[in-house]
Structures are given as structure tokens and as C-alpha cells.
Amino acid sequence: MSPHENVPVDPQLAELYKDLHRHPELGFAEHRTAGIVAERLRAAGFDVTTGVGRTGVVGVLRNDEGPTALLRADMDALPVEEDTGLDYASTATATDDSGTTVPVDHACGHDMHTTCLLGAADVLARDQASWAGTLLVVFQPAEELGEGAQAMVDDGLYDRFPVPDVVLGQHVAPLPAGKIAGHAGASYAGSDSLRVRLVGRGAHGSMPQASIDPIVMAAGTVLRLQTVISREIPSTATAVLTVGAVHAGDAANVIPGEAELRLNIRSYDEAVRRRILESVDRIVRGEAATAGAPDEPTITEIERFPVVVNDQAALARTLDTFAAWLGPENVLDPGAGAGSEDVGILATAAGAPLSYWLLGGTDPALFTTGDMNDPALLTVPSNHSPHYAPVLDPTLANGVTALVAATRTWLPAA
Template identity: 40%
Template sequence: MDLPYSFDKWRHIFEESFPDLDKYGSIYKDLHQHPELPCQESRTAAVVAGHLESLGYQVKKNIGGHGLVGILSNGTGKTVLLRSELDALPIKEDTGLLYASKAKQVDEDGISKHVMHACGHDMHMASLLGAADLMKSIKDIWSGTQVCLFQPNEERLLGGQAMIEDGLFSKIPLPDIVLGQHAVPIKAGTIGTRPGRVLGFLDSLDVRVYGKGTHSSTPELGIDPILIASCIVSRLQMVVAREIDTKEPCVVTCGTFHGGTDASIIPEYADFKVDVRSFNKDIQLAAVKAVKRIIQGECQAARSPKTPRILTATSCPPIDNDEQATARFTRALRGFYGDIASEKVLLMDLDMTADDFVLFGHPPGGKPIPYIYWNYGVTPGDQYDEAEREGTIQDLPCNHNSKFAPEIEPSLRAGIEALAIASVLFFEDGARSAHISSQNTVAAMSMDRFYHLY
């Protein structure tokens, strides 16, 4: 193996062996047309597993639900883990695409809902499968073990932990680095990287407030939990406006609200969910404390007959990219893209969202594993340029929107290239270390012989 590889050589090898984009575009469309809700990703997992097996990967299925891994062993060296997600969202698609989803599934609450890949997980899967294909084709230039991980139930931020608790790290070689990417509404084909913190804290609270049921014509005989919950949701907006340092980003959002069964009935309770997000641990703790205080205070003020139920449904730590590894990956991207690097490789924006990808960098009882999480753009270039000129970028369809419609090309190519560039880079690190170690061993042997002779 020649060390080190030049980026010109990488480009040449990639171009010669790059997978058929029409093929992976078709896989993308199929996954897009057949989305599945968290914990119900059986068809999606079967499609992914079948394709990995066709490429010669060893596949291990049903890890933490429908999670799976594909393993390609290619000699000695580092283990590089690439991660994608499987699940979709309960959203009715409104993109007008010929391959738009018409799928419906019964969700965990027993309600039948429209389902859509509105977060880009279909693009993530197609990109990772394409990268798996490329890495198999160019395996003569790298040595080590490639692990392709497909996670279930990411949208509820529970699938990563489920895979780990189901023995993920006993089913795969311990990774030396963990890599993940996410499709976002920036210009298609661009890649955004950032060292250090990139995603924030999340605490998601399930809340039930209690009232006293009665007929709507006699509200004085009851206690209205819908009114209590409405007051709480409105007052929660004061947490950020009046209690959080204005220099610190923080978001408090109510995303669901359910109460009652009929207009003539004041019900016994009302349910809602609250997400609290920030980038700062102290701010996060303060905001969550304030949210709970307001919920309890409003219930007390309204004479609620029972203490409100407040459950933490999900709590997710922030993502802090390994600074050295991220800097090396960014340099590799710029070297690979050469003259067009300034157009292709961007500084990733700080993002208030959360992702349990971070958990794969923290194996139970082991040392933290360095990881890199980056973004790649999927918005058609002409649309993005026009929005930038007109100052309407905020109006472009974004993740979790019914009109979110990634442009397959050049998004798919960028997704495949980024994963493959990162993989080859860190496999090369292992090969270089082994090469240096070998040279040091020879030098030590020579020194031993020198002392033996004299």
C-alpha cells in the first residue's frame, strides 16, 4: 500500500469505481415512497439488509428493534463506523413528486397517520448504501473493517440507546471513529463541517394536567384542563423571553396538544408535549426547571385536583465533534475537491436540533470514541441561489416540512463521496500508523543487533 495517497489519486480511483447513481437514485425513490414510522421499519430494514448482503457485507439484523449493521472485513487496520437512520415521520407529504409517499401507518398512539421521509433519512440510507458499494469496489486501497449501521427510531431519539442496550458493541468490532451526516436545506451538493459543538441539548417532556369533568353548559361545576393547558403553553414562551440570558440560544416548543372528546364535554385531563433545546448545559437545566415550575404553578392557580404528571420522554446530550478529526476531514474534503472546494466545503451552522448519533461515541464501560457529524445540502441550487438573492432562505422547505423534497443529484453523490472520503482518510491513518510502527520495529531490531555486536 502506497502512503500517503494524494487527493488526485483518490479522485481518479473514485471516478473509476463510483457506483451507478441511477441505481442508488432508484433505491432512494423506493425508500421515499415506502416510509415507515419509528419502531415499524421492517420493510426498510429488509431493503437495506438485502442490498448490503448483495454487496458481500456480513449483516446482523434486529438490533434494538429493526436496527442492523453491515460489516466488511478487509484485513488489519482501524474500524470505521458509518451511521444512517431508518425511520420516517407522521406527516402527509405535499411535494407533488411522482414518487411521493402515500403511505399510512397506525402510530404508537393507535391513530392511523400519513407517513413521509420529511427529514432526509431516505437520502441518508441511499448515500450510505452507495458508500458501502464504493468502499467494496476500492478495497484494494484501504485496510481495516467497515461497519455500516442503520438505526431505528431516531426521530424519537430512542433507537441509538436501544441498539446499545441490545449489545451492539458486542456484535461489531469496537470502532476507532464514528461518522455520520445529515441532509439539510442548503445548496445541493455542498458539505458543511464544524469542529466542536454542532447540535444541542434536548429534553422532551410528556405532560398531563388534570381537571374535573362536566357539561360545557355548566363550566362552574368543573375544572377545565384544556384551559389550564392552554395557559401553560402560552406562559411557557415567557421562559425564553424573560428568564434566559439573551446571549444564549434556547427554544421551548409545544408540538402536540390533545384534550377532550366532544365540544359539549369539559374533560378530566389534557395532554401536551414540550421540547426544551439549548446549546448550554446550565441554560438547559434552568429552562427545564422553569418549564416544570410554570406547569405546576398554573395547575395550582387553577385548582387542579391532582398534581400534574410530567415525564421526561427523551433526554439527549449535545454533539461535540472531535476537533482534530474534524479538522483533518475538512482538509481532506478541500483537498479532494481542489479548485471547487470553496464552493463545495462550507462551515456548518450551529443547529438547535438533537440527534442520538452521539451515543455511538460512548460505548458502555469503555473510553469515548471520537466522532464527526456533518451536514450536506439537498436544496436545488437554482432555488437556493434565488432565495439567497431575495432574502427568503427561511421560506425554503426544511426538514420536518411536508414540502421537503431533496434534489437527488448532486445531493446523492455528495453524500456518498463524503462518507467514502472520511472512511479512506481514517483507514489510511491506521495504515500509516502500522507503517510507522513497522519502521520503528525494524529500527529497534537494528539497534538490538548493534548492541549485540559491540
């Protein structure tokens, strides 16, 4: 393959993508997807193991002496109702952990990740003269829960399979199709999601003197939390604290007995993260004490993602390959992103460098400059939106080619 050409892609790959898109599955429930992945990998000649980290799939292909490269794709979807109007849009539903029926959609693009990696695995299996070493393909569950990568590591990923010399992966993004972007160093934020339970004393709405109002307590807590970033974190640090949900009461004339807040913290530095968490704890407990709450509030972790750190040399090596293929004007630096990912766990656990990039997946006609300053980036549907769906052409071919090109860079033929 010339560095300036896409690899030949199986024309049936688009139909596979549409099938996966129609049948999304939530984290740790990716049974159908995992079955398709395993079947295709076996047909391509990989040694395949299923059920790694509950629903993960690992394929190994050894091809002469050489290093080991891990290529990762996540498989899970989101509890989002799709509103794209596509003829292959998802109408699937599932039952969540609370027993509620929810719509399910691949609104983050993991179906594209899975399809691209299956396509790349097939290309590399058929053209083993172009690379040498060991190819480890990891199809990970439950990225949206922040648990899938750790589950696979805890299930003996690197005891049962080769330890990689590099971890490679990509995430489809609302950039113009035909562009690839990567940032060295801290690339994606660490994320902490918390549930705060505030306990008051309920009463009739006409008798507030008999209550300890948890809604007022929650309101004070929310307002005070908004000062953490603006007044307690250095102005040179980057961090976000969002209160995304407030739940209390069911009637206009009843003061409830408790309230619940859900908040999310994004940060790039561990010291800053600890300071924010300490401040949250102090404020929550302080507001409860000020209100005279009869019980201590509780703060429970919902999920946590560590900061994703791209190895500078490893990312440069990969992006240089992409620049030779796409042209340097089509390889961008997006800066550090506020989104979160758990792919870094796979690299950290292996002691291997991470090279992780963004794959443009939006119709280029919607953009003007096509770079990171393009105003369209603020208006085109983004990941997790019910309107988000990447365009198949050329996203699918580019995603396959990127994985193949990166693999050949890190596993060069003898």
C-alpha cells in the same frame, strides 16, 4: 480517486433510492428497508447481522490491519403526508402506537442516507486497495423517536462488533447540492419533549362555578412558560421552549375535566437544560395549585435527544478532505443547529470522536449566494416538510463520495 473527483456510482442506485422513498417505514418498523440493506451488504461481501436494536443492521468488512471506522445511516421515516408531486412520491400508510392510521413519508431524508451508505459500502468493498482497517456500517432504526441509537448500544453493539476509533455520518439538508457543512463542538441541540396533564373538574358550560377549569389552567401555564427563556435563562445562553400542542374538551358548552400540553425544549448546555426543566416543573405545579386543582399534574417525558458534539480535530480532518474534493468555498460552517439527532450516542458509547456533517441536497438554482446567509434558506422546503425531497443529481453521487472520501481519510491504505 483524485480528491477532486466523484467516485463512480452504480447507475441503479437512483432506482434504489426511489424504491426506498416509495416504501417508507416508521421507527422500529423498518423491516422491508432492513431486508434490502442486509441483502445488498451480503452481496458486497460484508458480514451482516440483522435485528440489532430490534430492526437495525450492522455490516463488518475487515481489510488488513488498521483502525475501525463506523459509518452510520438512519432508516426510519415520519408520519407526514408527502406533497412533492414526484412520480415516486410515497402513498404509504402505517398504524401508529395509538392504533391510528397515518401517512408515512421520508420527509427527513433518511432514504438518502441509507442509499448513500449502501453505495459507499459497495465502492469500498470493490476497491479495498484504497483503504485498510475495519469498516463498520451501521443502519440505525428509530432516529426520529430518539431511541434507535441507544437501542443498538443496549443490544450490545460494541460487545458484538468492533469498537470504532471514529464515528462518521451525514444528514441531507436544504443547502445547495454540491455544498457540505459542518460545525465543531455542540453542533445540534439537545431536545426534551414533554407531555403535561392538568387535572381540573368538569362541569356544564353554564355552571363554571362548579368547575375547576383545566383550559384556563392550561392557558395560564402556557403564558407563564413563555417567560422561562426570556426571564430565567442568561441572555448569553441559547435555548428554545415551544408549546406545540394543547388538547382539551370536545364541546363548546362543556368544561372538560382535564387538559394536555405537549412541549419541546432545545438547549446546548446541561446546566441550562436542568434549569429549564426545573422551571417547567415549578410553573406547571404552581398554576395547578393556584387553580385549586383536585389532583397533582403529571409531567411525562415523550422523547429525549442529547446534544450532538462534533470533535473539533476529527471534524477538521474530515472537512479538509472535502475541501480538497469540492473546493474550500463549498465547505461551510452552519453554526450550531437547533435540530436534534441521536448519532452522538454511538460516539459517546464507544468513547470515539464524532465527525458528522450536512450534505447539501437542494437545487442550487434556487439560491443566490449559496452560503449560510442566503435568503433562500428561509424559503426552500426543509426537512420534515411535506414538500421536502432532495434532488437526486448531484446529491446522491456527492453523498456516496463524501462517505467514501471520509473513510479513506480515516482508514488510509498502508
